[in-house]
Amino acid sequence: MVKKCGLILAAAAAAAAVSGTGAFAQTQWSIAVAENEENTVLNYTVYDSRDSADVEAIASCPNDDASEYNIKGVMYQGVNYGGSPTGGIRTNITAYIEPGDKLRISFDYRSPSYEENSAYDVTPVIEVKGPDGVVSQRYEFAAAPQSDVWTSYTSAESEPVEFSEGDSVSLALMNERGFWHMKGLVIERYGETPFISGLEIGGAAEGGVLRDGAVTVSGTADGPCTLYTAFYNNGRLLSVDSRSADGSFELSAQSSGADEMKLLAWDGMEPKTEEITVRADGNGSYKPEEAVSSLKEKYSGSFLIGNIYNNYNINDAKTALILEHFNVLTGENNMKPEVTAPSKNYYNFSQADAMTDFAEENGLDVIGHTFIWHKQSAAWLTEGTADEVWDNMESFIGNVAGHFKGRVKGWDVVNEAIRDNIDQVPPSWSYYIRKDSEATGTPWFRALRDSEYIYRAFVMAHEADPDAELYYNDYNLDMPYKREAAALLVKHINDKYKQEYKTDENLVDAIGMQSHYSLETNVDDVRASIDRFREIGVKVNITELDVCINRVGDNGEGDSGAATELSASDEMKQAVKYAELMTVYKENADIIDRVTFWGLNDGDSWRSPQHPTLFDAQLKPKKAFYAVMEPENYR
Secondary structure, X not given: OHHHHHHHHHHHHHHOOOOHHHHOOOEXXXXXXXXXXXXOOOOOEEEOOOOOOOOOEEEOOOOOOOOOOEEOOEEOOOOOOOOOOOOEEEEEOHHHOOOOOEEEEEEEEEOOOOOOOHHHOEEEEEEEEOOOOOEEEEEEOOOEOOOOOOEEXXXXXXXXXXXXXXXXXXXXXXXXXXXXXXXXXXXXXEEEOOOXXXXXXEEOOHHHEOOOOEEEEEEEEEEEEEEEEEEEEOOEEEEEEEEEEEEEEEEEEEOOOOOEEEEEEEEOOEEOOOOEEEEOOOOOOXXXXXXXXXXXXHOOOOOEEEEEEOHHHOOHHHHHHHXXXXXXXXEOOOOOHHHHOOEOOEOOOHHHHHHHHHHHHHOOEEEEEEEEOOOOOOHHXXXXXXHHHHHHHHHHHHHHHHHOXXXXXXXXXXXXXXXXXXXXXXXXXXXXXXXXXXXXXXXXXXXXXXXXXXHHXXXXXXXXXXXXEEEEEEOOOOOXXXXXXXXXXXXXXXXXXXXXXXXXXXXXXXXXEOOEEEOOOOHXXXXXXXXXXXXXXXXEEEEEEEEEOOOOOOOOOOOOOOOOOOOHHHHHHHHHHHHHHHHHHHHOOOOEEEEEEOOOOOOOOOOHHHOOOOEOOOOOEOHHHHHHHOHHHHO
């Protein structure tokens, strides 16, 4: 028996990755009940409530598998002719969830009607009733819009559902009148789903450090299992012991000569946990930690997590969201030249000061955006002779950088200096610089007739604030030819600066990849760009990340088109894309200092019709948020 257990453990050790606290305390979406799966039969009532005070059952729900229009064999057709908004089906789901869970539901539906009327859409509702039958909490999901064909619907998640002993939780699928059919209902819960809870490891493993002597282990198993304790030295199995458990357990095992102990729970031949490990070096993975729910906490060991600042995203709800999830701010517009320097010899820092004050009061870093750009710049900056324009540039950069000296982490010194539609590998750094074309050029080059204005701008910024980081920022840098143009430009600036100033330090600290992406974005191209910028010895900032549902123009402009419906399919595809991107960023965290999302929520985004952010217009987290929090679950 000992030999057999040793073989099982060795196989498990080879197959399972140590996952920290995830071994026994997972917080994630799990299926609470799925119709048409065994042992998940729900007792539905179909009703037509003309009087909202009474629910009149008009049909029970037999298990009749003959119809495709069913939830667990329930057929309902033509329900609610002349009915009321309280008509529909209802079922008690109390037994399937825990207090504090969030809920998400999905199903396939058809809801054709004689009239086109959104009142006939199917609206899922979660209700909590106390023992007295009074509703104490109600959460209404976005309606599943009317459809003449079978359509998949997945709701956003609910607010945390709080209920106590004696309360009941119901899911109601409601509409006012007309035909509607459903099948394949799935109810998911987001909450603690531990197999081993209350785990305590002590004795010779006190404080997470394994020593010689008796190791004590206690906790509660969520179901019958066999617990295995195995001790190793330098990877060689020394001993293994097993103990049956179902509920609370306590065990003791000797660790003599071991440098590692593993605890596993198995149900027959299936592992119920990943490896829970204690090591002599103190790097054990068994100690429970509070679940991370904040983006900035999730990536605290990797890079800063940023968002934009505007006066409209500073109010009670939005401010709370910013402070919860982000630790660095970029002004979307309040530090651009037309705002800070609207006319010659006149500077207006009121909006930018408000952002900087807010950041300092709340412990956030600030990114200055931007000095030199072909858009949103006051005309005076590039008016006059070349000498006058050089003076304007130096005065402008000196005044603005000087005003915020010591208060910003870094500056997007030059923004979007490389033009679009590059059709070949650039033969030199200056080949695709924006020049004098009215369509693709920049007034800075037209005024100065010198591509080195980019280099000079960085030198001026460094002289004005030597401690601030300096960035070159541009979009479409995942495109191979533009990627190469940016790499050649930044390498030229840094090489020239090192030669001219006899230094080993870079003048440009990082390339800012604006990262305005869509579902079509190839993440391999993003990875290739990061690799290329690594080759030239600079860091990378992800400066303006959003993922649109549809591909938009490649000119860096916002999208003002008609609103696009966010389907359940597209929302999941968007989540997967965000997960893929965050995985690449995490893999390159050694050179990525910051990931800034360009917009707090879909309602305020510059590309609002394309639903590009992590939160919807009501500030509810989308699947994209959870994909960024747990990318491994969405890939």
